[in-house]
Amino acid sequence: MAPGRSILLLVILLLSVLGAPALGDPGPLEDVVIDRYYIPKICLREVQMGDFIRYHYNGTFKDGKKFDSSYDRGATVAGVVGVGRLITGMDRGLQGMCVNERRHLIVPPHLGYGSIGVAGLIPPDATLYFDVVMLDIWNKNDKLQITTLSKPQHCNRTVENSDFVRYHYNGTLLDGTPFDSSYSKDSTYDTYVGTGWLIKGMDQGLLGMCAGEKRSIIIPPFLAYGEKGYGTVIPPQASLVFSVLLVDFHNPKDGVFLEHLEVPETCKRRAVTGDFVRYHYNGTLMDGTLFDSSYSRNHTYNTYIGKGYIIPGMDQGLQGVCVGERRRVVVPPHLAYGENGAGNKIPGSAVLIFDVHIIDFHNPTDPVEIETVYRPEACNITTRDRDFVRYHYNCSLLDGTKLFSSHDYEKPQEVTLGTNKVIEGLNSGLLNMCAGERRVLIIPPHLGLGENGARGVPGSAVLRFEVELISMEEGVPEGYLFIWHGDPPANLYEQMDLNKDGEIPAEEFSTFIKTQVAEGKGRLMPSSDPEKVIADMFRNQDRNQDGKITSEELKLKSDEDQEKIHEEL
DSSP states (O other), X not given: OOHHHHHHHHHHHHHHHTTOOOTTOOOSOSSOEEEEEEOOSOOSOOOOTTOEEEEEEEEEOTTSOEEEEHHHHTSOEXXXXXXXXXXXXXXXXXXXXXXXXXXXXXXXXXXXXXTTOBTTTBOTTOOEEEEEEEEEEEOTTOOOEEEEEEOOSOOSOOOOTTOEEEEEEEEEETTSOEEEESGGGTSOEEEESSSSSXXXXXXXXXXXXXXXXXXXXXXXXXXXXXXXXBTTTBOTTOOEEEEEEEEEEEOTTOOOEEEEEEOXXXXXXXXXXXXXXXXXXXXXXXXXXXXXXXXXXXXXXXXXXXXXXXXXXXXXXXXXXXXXXXXXXXXXXXXXXXXXXBTTTBOTTOOEEEEEEXXXXXXXXXXXXXXXXXXXXXXXXOOOTTOEEEXXXXXEETTSOEEEEGGGSSSOEEEETTSSSSOHHHHHHTTTOOTTOEEEEEEOGGGTTTTTOBTTBOTTOOEEEEXXXXXXXXXXXXXXXXXXXXXXXXXXXXXXXXXXXXXXXXXXXXXXXXXXXXXXXXXXXXXSOHHHHHHHHHHHHOTXXXXXXXXXXXXXXXXXXXXXXXXXX
């Protein structure tokens, strides 16, 4: 076929489609001519008889002259298909359309305004040309369309009527035109569900959601803003599409929710109001956003519980904890930071989740807790204040963290009890022990290292000591370095002056005292260095510090004490 003939046939075909007279013109159109020049890839629904639709159009004559346009009026057209409210050609031409589909329609006169036309606007027997884009389709029998896009694996609770919800959303019309977004405001939308504060479709669409769940909610106009629309952004009779992320929710009647993640097998004691608790925690919002952590500061959070020092929800949530327990505490906002939130990390009306690990706790009235692990059957002599003891120990925190151990050194620890050389709680725990006895001591901080702690020991820490008494020596009363088992010699100075030269140097004094101890007539203050004790005794008696003791200088401590009483009198 010659190229010129092919072009001629193509022109004839196009003219016949457009209704123009041509060679072999079949005459007037019998039906609407539909050109679907844009069809969306996804078409969830097609226009059917009885559907409500919303669309834009341009209307022209064959010569391209415009006789009407919804764009020029700045408003879409809304109506019902197939009930005679539109010209017959439009009723037919719009059927089967998808949202966002675009069509060219050619409507012959008998399916338009016929031989009468529209005075001043459309002449009689006019063929009409429409360029249409479909924006919305719905039906009075439609229901809410809910699609779950993602959902957490664990969902202990879902939204119910009267719950207060915080959610993010993107709102679009059915054709994808955005009209609102919480993300653009950098704030969640916060409201009650089922109390009339939301459009009906959102009230229904949020029910049954889990925190962290994402949904697509398509709301027909009669469950949204209906015939009136909303402002300039939502036209009348518009279906709305919301993409929703539920951040958190609660009910004003909620209390604290507890989840026991790990509880020690043995729990001898549980925390009560007035106890001082040391714990680590991670604090998150319901969507998992971390807002605070004690771990990041490498320091426990230390506080009294039940006294109002912390938010009410934590005051309640820490009641009954065991040392070593891991617990999740879910706190509703009315027991946390309320409508105002806190700082820039905790929004208003936020539910808070605390994952807590209890390190230790005590009460300011606690004594030392003593557990006897082993006690010899023959236990006739026990330790008292002023006794000199040797003992082994292991010291740790209640969570098992090792602090100190005498086993790290060559010999046991040595101390004279009641001389403030060890912490008060350890001194108490070493009293009334037999040699060979083993104990476990739990020492509260007010009898240990207090609020400030010590190097390697946190402030306000409860200490655990494992102690074993190796040996003990009977002590002497406070202020004494040596005591007689009976009455001292009447002529003490003469007996002490071994060479009878009228003065007692350090060597003679030391020899005499050692002899008294060896013969069982008296005893020194127990010490790991007896020579030092004797040297201190000599220094006390050598009052002018000339290296010898005279008869005038030598005095028993009991005589010195009596002299002081007389002086006071």
